[in-house]
Amino acid sequence: MAPPTPTRQRKRGHDPESVLAIAVDVFNERGYDGTSMEDLARALGVTKSAIYYHVPGKEQLLARALDRALDGLFAVVGDERAASGPAIDRLEWAVRQSVRILVDRLPYVTLLLRVRGNSSTEQAALERRREFDGFISHLVKEAAAEGSIRPDVEPALVTRLLFGTVNSITEWYQPARGASADDLADALLKMTFSGLRV
Amino acid sequence: MAPPTPTRQRKRGHDPESVLAIAVDVFNERGYDGTSMEDLARALGVTKSAIYYHVPGKEQLLARALDRALDGLFAVVGDERAASGPAIDRLEWAVRQSVRILVDRLPYVTLLLRVRGNSSTEQAALERRREFDGFISHLVKEAAAEGSIRPDVEPALVTRLLFGTVNSITEWYQPARGASADDLADALLKMTFSGLRV
DNA sequence: GTGTTTACCGAACATTCGGTCAGTTGACAA
DNA sequence: TTGTCAACTGACCGAATGTTCGGTAAACAC
Numbered sequence: 001m002a003p004p005t006p007t008r009q010r011k012r013g014h015d016p017e018s019v020l021a022i023a024v025d026v027f028n029e030r031g032y033d034g035t036s037m038e039d040l041a042r043a044l045g046v047t048k049s050a051i052y053y054h055v056p057g058k059e060q061l062l063a064r065a066l067d068r069a070l071d072g073l074f075a076v077v078g079d080e081r082a083a084s085g086p087a088i089d090r091l092e093w094a095v096r097q098s099v100r101i102l103v104d105r106l107p108y109v110t111l112l113l114r115v116r117g118n119s120s121t122e123q124a125a126l127e128r129r130r131e132f133d134g135f136i137s138h139l140v141k142e143a144a145a146e147g148s149i150r151p152d153v154e155p156a157l158v159t160r161l162l163f164g165t166v167n168s169i170t171e172w173y174q175p176a177r178g179a180s181a182d183d184l185a186d187a188l189l190k191m192t193f194s195g196l197r198v
Numbered sequence: 199m200a201p202p203t204p205t206r207q208r209k210r211g212h213d214p215e216s217v218l219a220i221a222v223d224v225f226n227e228r229g230y231d232g233t234s235m236e237d238l239a240r241a242l243g244v245t246k247s248a249i250y251y252h253v254p255g256k257e258q259l260l261a262r263a264l265d266r267a268l269d270g271l272f273a274v275v276g277d278e279r280a281a282s283g284p285a286i287d288r289l290e291w292a293v294r295q296s297v298r299i300l301v302d303r304l305p306y307v308t309l310l311l312r313v314r315g316n317s318s319t320e321q322a323a324l325e326r327r328r329e330f331d332g333f334i335s336h337l338v339k340e341a342a343a344e345g346s347i348r349p350d351v352e353p354a355l356v357t358r359l360l361f362g363t364v365n366s367i368t369e370w371y372q373p374a375r376g377a378s379a380d381d382l383a384d385a386l387l388k389m390t391f392s393g394l395r396v
Numbered sequence: 397g398t399g400t401t402t403a404c405c406g407a408a409c410a411t412t413c414g415g416t417c418a419g420t421t422g423a424c425a426a
Numbered sequence: 427t428t429g430t431c432a433a434c435t436g437a438c439c440g441a442a443t444g445t446t447c448g449g450t451a452a453a454c455a456c
Binding site: 029030031033034088114116118147148149150151152153154157158160161162164165167168169171172179184187188190191192193194195196197198 | 227286346347351355356362365369385389393
Binding site: 211212244245246247248251252 | 403407
C-alpha cells in the first residue's frame with residue numbers, strides 16, 4: 001500500500017532553498033548590510049541559530065543569490081542566438097532575454113544590481129557583472145559599425161543608457177500587478193529603439 | 199609685511215559642509231549601512247569623536263544629504279517652465295533639468311536613489327521622492343492625452359522607463375571623464391524620444 | 397600674560413553584530 | 427518500547443557598532 005502522502009516530509013520546516021528565498025527578500029527590503037541575522041530569523045519564524053543549521057552564514061547567502069542572478073545573465077550572452085546574424089537583431093534579442101531573466105529572477109538580480117564591492121564575495125560578483133557588460137558593449141559597437149544605430153550617440157553611451165533602462169526595472173517592477181516579461185520588453189524596445197514621440 | 203597666506207583661518211580643519219561632502223562620498227562607495235563612523239573618521243583624517251563636534255550624528259548626515267538632492271529635484275517641477283505649454287515640451291524640459299540636477303548634485307542624488315526606508319529619515323525621503331514622481335507621472339499622462347506620445351505604451355510604464363533611464367545615470371556617470379550634463383540629456387532624449395534605430 | 401574658543405583626542409559607554417554550541421523536541425523506524 | 431536523527435532552541439562569545447565625555451593643545455582676543 002502506498003502512503004496517502006507520497007512526498008511526505010519527516011518534519012515541516014525550512015531547507016537551504018527556502019531560507020535563501022526568504023533571506024533575499026529581506027535583503028532587498030532592508031539592504032544586505034542593513035539586514036541582521038535576527039531580521040532573517042524573524043522573517044523565517046525561527047531563532048537565529050536555526051539559520052546556521054541550513055546555511056553556513058550570512059555572506060554565503062549573498063554569494064548564492066548573486067550566482068543565481070549572474071548565471072541567468074551569462075546564459076543570455078552565451079546563447080548562440082547572441083552570436084550570429086545582424087548585430088542590431090542580436091542586441092534586441094539580448095535585451096529581450098535580459099528583461100526575461102530580470103523578471104524571472106527578480107529578487108536575485110535586484111540584489112546583484114545593488115552590490116558595491118564591500119567584501120570579496122561582492123567584488124567577485126562585480127567582476128562577473130563587468131564581464132557581462134563587456135559582451136553587451138561589444139554587441140552595441142557591432143550594431144553601430146553595421147550602421148544600424150544612429151551615429152550621433154557614442155556606442156559606449158548607448159550601452160550605458162540602454163542597460164540602465166533595463167536594470168532600472170528592478171526598482172519598480174512588481175510581478176503580481178505588472179505586465180509580463182514580454183510586455184515589458186516590448187515597451188522598453190519600442191521606447192529605446194523607435195522612440196516615444198509619435 | 200603681509201603674511202604669505204592672506205586668507206588664513208584660525209585653524210585649518212573641517213566644518214559641517216566638508217564633513218558632509220566627504221561622508222556622502224563614503225556612503226556611496228560602501229553604502230550607508232555599510233559605512234561605520236570609523237570609516238568616516240578615516241576618510242576625514244580625524245578620530246571618530248571629532249565628527250560629533252561638527253555634526254549631530256550619522257543619521258543627520260544622511261538627512262542633510264537627502265534634502266540636498268530632493269530640494270534640487272523639486273526646484274525642477276516647481277519651475278514655471280514645467281507648468282505651461284505643450285506637455286511633451288514640458289516633459290522634455292523636465293527630463294533635461296532632472297539630468298542637470300543629477301549631474302550637479304551627483305553624490306547626493308545617488309544616495310537618494312539607494313534609500314530603502316530603513317529609518318524615519320529614509321521614509322521621509324521616500325515620501326518626498328514619491329511626490330516628485332507624481333509630478334512627472336502627471337506630465338507624461340498629459341503628453342499622452344495630447345497625442346504627443348505613442349499610444350501603444352501605457353503612460354505609467356512610460357514614466358517608469360523614462361525616469362528609470364534618467365536615474366540609472368547615477369550608476370555609471372563620472373563627471374571627470376564623461377560628457378556634460380547637456381550632452382548626456384541630449385543623448386538620453388534622442389534615444390527615448392526618437393529611438394536608437396536609424 | 398590671561399582667559400576664551402576652536403578643533404580635536406583617547407577612553408569608555410551600552411547595544412548590536414555574526415556566529416557557536418550543548419542540549420531539547422518530536423516524528424519516525426525497528 | 428526503544429533508539430535514531432533531522433530540526434531546532436536558548437544561552438552565550440568576542441568583536442564591532444554609534445555615541446558620549448573629560449581632557450587638551452593651539453590659536454585667538456584683550
